Amino acid sequence: MDERRTDTREAIRSVALELFAEQGYDKTSLREISERLGVTKAAVYYHFKTKEEILLSLIEDFLAQVDDVVDWAQSQPATAAIRHEVLRRYSDLLGGRTTQLARFMQEGQAAIRDLAAGTEMRKRIDRLVGILATPGQPLPTQLRARVALMALHVGAFAGRDIDATDEQRRHAALQLAQEIVGPAS
Amino acid sequence: MDERRTDTREAIRSVALELFAEQGYDKTSLREISERLGVTKAAVYYHFKTKEEILLSLIEDFLAQVDDVVDWAQSQPATAAIRHEVLRRYSDLLGGRTTQLARFMQEGQAAIRDLAAGTEMRKRIDRLVGILATPGQPLPTQLRARVALMALHVGAFAGRDIDATDEQRRHAALQLAQEIVGPAS
Amino acid sequence: MDERRTDTREAIRSVALELFAEQGYDKTSLREISERLGVTKAAVYYHFKTKEEILLSLIEDFLAQVDDVVDWAQSQPATAAIRHEVLRRYSDLLGGRTTQLARFMQEGQAAIRDLAAGTEMRKRIDRLVGILATPGQPLPTQLRARVALMALHVGAFAGRDIDATDEQRRHAALQLAQEIVGPAS
Amino acid sequence: MDERRTDTREAIRSVALELFAEQGYDKTSLREISERLGVTKAAVYYHFKTKEEILLSLIEDFLAQVDDVVDWAQSQPATAAIRHEVLRRYSDLLGGRTTQLARFMQEGQAAIRDLAAGTEMRKRIDRLVGILATPGQPLPTQLRARVALMALHVGAFAGRDIDATDEQRRHAALQLAQEIVGPAS
DNA sequence: CATGAATGAGCTTTCATTCAT
DNA sequence: CATGAATGAAAGCTCATTCAT
Numbered sequence: 001m002d003e004r005r006t007d008t009r010e011a012i013r014s015v016a017l018e019l020f021a022e023q024g025y026d027k028t029s030l031r032e033i034s035e036r037l038g039v040t041k042a043a044v045y046y047h048f049k050t051k052e053e054i055l056l057s058l059i060e061d062f063l064a065q066v067d068d069v070v071d072w073a074q075s076q077p078a079t080a081a082i083r084h085e086v087l088r089r090y091s092d093l094l095g096g097r098t099t100q101l102a103r104f105m106q107e108g109q110a111a112i113r114d115l116a117a118g119t120e121m122r123k124r125i126d127r128l129v130g131i132l133a134t135p136g137q138p139l140p141t142q143l144r145a146r147v148a149l150m151a152l153h154v155g156a157f158a159g160r161d162i163d164a165t166d167e168q169r170r171h172a173a174l175q176l177a178q179e180i181v182g183p184a185s
Numbered sequence: 186m187d188e189r190r191t192d193t194r195e196a197i198r199s200v201a202l203e204l205f206a207e208q209g210y211d212k213t214s215l216r217e218i219s220e221r222l223g224v225t226k227a228a229v230y231y232h233f234k235t236k237e238e239i240l241l242s243l244i245e246d247f248l249a250q251v252d253d254v255v256d257w258a259q260s261q262p263a264t265a266a267i268r269h270e271v272l273r274r275y276s277d278l279l280g281g282r283t284t285q286l287a288r289f290m291q292e293g294q295a296a297i298r299d300l301a302a303g304t305e306m307r308k309r310i311d312r313l314v315g316i317l318a319t320p321g322q323p324l325p326t327q328l329r330a331r332v333a334l335m336a337l338h339v340g341a342f343a344g345r346d347i348d349a350t351d352e353q354r355r356h357a358a359l360q361l362a363q364e365i366v367g368p369a370s
Numbered sequence: 371m372d373e374r375r376t377d378t379r380e381a382i383r384s385v386a387l388e389l390f391a392e393q394g395y396d397k398t399s400l401r402e403i404s405e406r407l408g409v410t411k412a413a414v415y416y417h418f419k420t421k422e423e424i425l426l427s428l429i430e431d432f433l434a435q436v437d438d439v440v441d442w443a444q445s446q447p448a449t450a451a452i453r454h455e456v457l458r459r460y461s462d463l464l465g466g467r468t469t470q471l472a473r474f475m476q477e478g479q480a481a482i483r484d485l486a487a488g489t490e491m492r493k494r495i496d497r498l499v500g501i502l503a504t505p506g507q508p509l510p511t512q513l514r515a516r517v518a519l520m521a522l523h524v525g526a527f528a529g530r531d532i533d534a535t536d537e538q539r540r541h542a543a544l545q546l547a548q549e550i551v552g553p554a555s
Numbered sequence: 556m557d558e559r560r561t562d563t564r565e566a567i568r569s570v571a572l573e574l575f576a577e578q579g580y581d582k583t584s585l586r587e588i589s590e591r592l593g594v595t596k597a598a599v600y601y602h603f604k605t606k607e608e609i610l611l612s613l614i615e616d617f618l619a620q621v622d623d624v625v626d627w628a629q630s631q632p633a634t635a636a637i638r639h640e641v642l643r644r645y646s647d648l649l650g651g652r653t654t655q656l657a658r659f660m661q662e663g664q665a666a667i668r669d670l671a672a673g674t675e676m677r678k679r680i681d682r683l684v685g686i687l688a689t690p691g692q693p694l695p696t697q698l699r700a701r702v703a704l705m706a707l708h709v710g711a712f713a714g715r716d717i718d719a720t721d722e723q724r725r726h727a728a729l730q731l732a733q734e735i736v737g738p739a740s
Numbered sequence: 741c742a743t744g745a746a747t748g749a750g751c752t753t754t755c756a757t758t759c760a761t
Numbered sequence: 762c763a764t765g766a767a768t769g770a771a772a773g774c775t776c777a778t779t780c781a782t
Contacts, residue, residue, distance in 0.1 A: 008766075024295030026211050029751065042754085043767050051752065107295045110209030126346075139357050142347045146339050147361060151332045161311070162327045163320075172324050176332060180365065193741080214776060226778085228742050236777065378762080394665035396581050399755060411757085413763050421756065477665045480579030496716075505718075509727050512717045517706045517731060524701050531681075532697045542694050546702060550735065563745075584772060596774085598746050606773065 009047045011037055016054045021100035025055060026111040055117045059105070062098040066124045069093070073131045084178045086131055087148060091174045094156035095166070103157040125149070132181055148177040194232045196222055201239045206285035210240060211296040240302045244290070247283040251309045254278070258316045269363045271316050272333060276359045279341035280351070288342040310334070317366055333362040379417045381407055386424045391470035395425060396481040425487045429475070432468040436494045439463070443501045454548045456501055457518060461544045464526035465536070473527040495519070502551055518547040564602045566592055571609045576655035580610055581666040610672045614660070617653040621679045624648070628686045639733045641686055642703060646729045649711035650721070658712040680704070687736055703732040 015036050019028040030051055034041045048054045069089045076082045094102050105112070105121055112118035132145035155173020162169060200221050204213040215236055219226045233239045254274045261267045279287050290297065290306055297303035317330035340358020347354060385406050389398040400421055404411045418424045439459045446452045464472050475482065475491055482488035502515035525543020532539060570591050574583040585606055589596045603609045624644045631637045649657050660667070660676055667673035687700035710728020717724060 024298075026296065030753090031751080039766095040768055041752085042769075045753070046766060046768095049753095104295065107298075110289065110292045110296060111211065113209075139347060139349045139353060140361065143336070143340065143344060143354070143357050143361055146344055147332065147336045147358075147365075150335045150339060151328070154331050154335060155328065159328060159331055162324060164324045164327075168324060169328070172328050173332075176325065176328055176365075180332075180361075215778085216776075225743050227744075227780090230778070231741060231743095394668075396666065400757085401755080410764050412759090412765075415757070416762065474665065479662045480659065480666060481581065483579075483662075509717060509719045509723060510731065513706070513710065513714060513724070513727050513731055516709050516714055517702065517728075517735075520705045520709060521698070521702045524705060525698065529698060529701055532694060534694045538694060539698070542698050543702075546695065546698055546735075550702075550731075585774085586772080594745095595747055597748075597776090600774070601745060601747095604774095 008037075008039070008043065012044055012047055012054065013058060017058055017100055020055070020058070021104040024104065024107070024111050052115050052117060055112070055115065056120075058101055059117050059121060062093070062101050062105075063120060063124050065093050065098065066090070066128060070124070070127045070131055078131075078134075080182060083132055083181050086128070087152065087177045087181065088174060090128065090149070091152050091155070091170055091177070094152055095170050099156060102153070106153055106157070144180050144182070148180040151177040151180060193222075193224065193228065197224075197229055197232055197239065198243060202243055202285055205240070205243070206289045209289060209292065209296055237300050237302060240297070240300065241305075243286055244302050244306060247278070247286050247290075248305060248309050250278050250283070251275070251313060255309075255312045255316055263316075263319075265367060268317055268366050271313070272337065272362045272366065273359060275313065275334070276337050276340070276355055276362070279337055280355050284341060287338070291338050291342070329365050329367070333365040336362040336365060378407075378409065378413065382409075382414055382417055382424065383428060387428055387470055390425070390428070391474045394474060394477070394481055422485050422487060425482070425485065426490075428471055429487050429491060432463070432471050432475075433490060433494050435463050435468065436460070436498060440494075440497045440501055448504075450552060453502055453551050456498075457522065457547045457551065458544060460498065460519070461522050461525070461540055461547070464522055465540050469526060472523070476523055476527070514550050514552070518550040521547040521550060563592075563594065563598065567599055567602055567609065568613060572613055572655055575610070575613070576659040579659060579662070579666055607670055607672060610667070610670065611675075613656055614672050614676060617648070617656050617660075618675060618679050620648050620653065621645070621683060625679075625682045625686055633689075635737060638687055638736050641683070642707065642732045642736065643729060645683065645704070646707050646710070646725055646732070649707055650725050654711060657708070661708050661712070699735050699737070703735040706732040706735060 012033065016028070016033050019032060019036070022028075030041050030044055033054075034044045037044075044054075048057070069086060072089075073082060073086045109118070112121070128149065129142075129145050132148060133141045151173050152170075155170045155176075156166075159169055159173075164172075197218065201213070201218050204217060204221070207213075215226050215229055218239075219229050222229075229239075233242070254271060257274075258267060258271045294303070297306070313334065314327075314330045317333060318326045336358050337355075340355045340361075341351075344354055344358075349357075382403065386398070386403050389402060389406070392398075400411050400414055403424075404414050407414075414424075418427070439456060442459075443452060443456050479488070482491070498519065499512075499515045502518060503511045521543050522540075525540045525546075526536075529539055529543075534542075567588065571583070571588050574587060574591070577583075585596050585599055588609075589599045592599075599609075603612070624641060627644075628637060628641045664673070667676070683704065684697075684700050687703060688696045706728050707725075710725045710731075711721075714724055714728075719727075
């Protein structure tokens with residue numbers, strides 16, 4: 001019943017995610033976060049040592065899920081079917097809880113670039129790319145891996161002007177991404 | 186003879202582009218721009234009314250070229266071959282003078298979103314998308330249009346970790362983009 | 371048997387002294403003190419009402435010892451020999467447990483000036499000076515009293531760059547201080 | 556007539572010196588400095604890049620004068636008479652424009668220790684000490700050099716409770732300092 | 741054309757302190 | 762005895778922008 005304990009910390013994360021997604025990391029000030037929460041800035045600093053730590057704490061959730069996908073893939077044979085399944089799982093990720101997060105990571109890369117969070121994110125995406133196309137493979141294959149992921153991103157949050165539900169868009173994007181990395185046969 | 190007139194203005198644009206591309210629009214201050222130029226901030230303000238105006242002036246170059254591509258396309262029949270040619274022309278654009286600009290527009294979308302420059306940019310990209318897939322067409326086609334453009338972007342500046350020249354990457358990206366929007370036949 | 375009572379209080383005093391000596395009173399935060407102790411800030415506040423009270427509690431030790439020296443001196447005739455003995459006793463003080471404390475009082479006078487602790491300290495030093503030179507005596511004598519004390523301070527903690535042991539330095543300083551206040555004869 | 560040019564910069568230095576001397580470097584905020592000046596904080600930052608730079612700019616004046624004394628001494632034979640003259644010149648310095656500065660450097664050593672300004676200051680004082688006692692000389696001589704300088708400091712600003720004019724105090728302190736380093740003969 | 745000087749608003753962060761539990 | 766949570770005030774600093782000269 002007494003769930004107050006972690007209430008504020010979670011509330012901060014929640015509000016921060018909302019604002020980061022809305023306006024970007026840079027443009028979101030701690031004043032904004034704390035005001036929308038009805039607490040003081042100092043209260044936020046009680047729960048997180050720095051602004052970046054909020055971001056990190058947010059990102060880690062998503063990154064852990066990406067790691068899961070990659071880890072699973074590495075325990076499987078490197079077949080086309082597995083690659084398709086990787087895309088499907090990553091697509092699911094983008095549609096889940098972390099949608100907003102993923103979006104603002106995509107859109108606000110510049111703002112995050114130098115932060116630890118940015119480095120970490122790039123590392124994980126690289127791992128993911130590495131599953132779809134190992135470093136030794138030819139240029140077109142490399143490119144296809146990256147573009148396939150981009151396709152999923154477009155489906156998840158860059159194509160909202162298209163007249164379709166989120167579901168439909170994500171599904172269509174998955175199809176396309178799978179086609180891009182090559183036939184499953 | 187008197188080419189002094191635009192000298193400083195051009196220098197500002199040049200330095201600003203460099204810095205915007207390097208660090209993003211937000212993170213580049215007027216102090217930085219003017220210092221790297223050896224001028225005072227006030228001097229910059231003599232040439233541009235606001236910081237955003239510098240960005241706008243930079244973007245307009247690129248946008249005009251995009252408009253040219255779209256205008257040309259609209260004067261042609263809406264065939265697959267034309268769509269391929271549109272992609273080729275846009276790819277050329279990305280490889281030209283405006284590469285840096287295009288990159289930072291891609292990476293720093295969040296920073297620009299609310300600015301007039303951001304609105305303008307989105308409008309033009311929408312026009313371009315409209316050439317590759319008219320609004321009435323089915324979801325997959327819509328998606329393919331957007332992803333094809335993304336592929337070109339990836340080829341131009343997001344795939345620099347791939348072991349290949351810029352030229353090769355852009356060429357491969359064009360091939361892929363054309364494949365994505367559908368066969369030329 | 372139950373010595374727990376003062377355990378924490380003593381630990382706080384000990385850590386605080388260490389940090390005050392290292393970084394000065396101002397630059398030492400309660401967070402630092404409590405963290406190095408593995409306790410919460412609130413725990414510190416249970417034992418001391420304010421930060422200054424920690425300082426005061428620390429200083430009182432030293433000040434009491436100074437008082438002892440002065441009290442003893444006042445019960446003796448005002449001879450040169452007594453003055454030399456006073457210097458010897460004060461020198462011993464500086465070499466004892468309270469060295470660190472004395473040092474940071476010397477170096478951080480500005481930080482403490484307005485605090486009650488600062489006032490108190492100045493009062494005691496004034497008493498000490500009063501033993502070495504009564505207010506009525508001529509300027510040079512007054513000065514000698516103050517400089518003699520300074521000499522002891524230099525010997526105790528300001529001359530650590532000299533190649534000698536603490537012992538040797540303090541001994542030499544005592545000799546010099548005694549010479550400064552005048553011959554024992 | 557138009558002396559406005561450097562007016563503000565000088566005013567900042569002047570007010571800062573006053574406040575630093577009064578309350579110490581740490582306890583003086585930029586808000587205080589700017590408010591007492593009737594300008595905004597940002598105006599101060601226009602003239603000095605950081606708070607420390609104000610301090611540095613203040614200290615350099617004094618340090619340059621100390622250097623002059625040392626440089627002169629090094630061009631002379633290392634006699635007792637020269638050492639006495641060095642003390643006299645340094646005493647004059649302490650009585651001049653820079654009195655306040657010297658005082659707060661003495662009192663606030665802790666606050667400055669880690670700053671570049673602190674390092675610089677210690678370097679110069681060390682040079683001065685080196686004139687009065689070369690590193691190879693025995694412990695008592697080393698000590699006498701340091702204590703002699705301290706005596707001058709006491710005369711300049713730590714003995715204001717003595718009933719005498721600044722002049723008289725400084726003069727008496729010089730006599731004492733010269734006696735401490737040894738006879739001129 | 742350009743500068744020197746200044747402003748107002750905002751930022752992230754730290755601190756001593758309080759209090760219910 | 763001690764903690765977790767929070768606060769109010771302040772700090773140093775940066776930025777886009779303005780304007781008289």
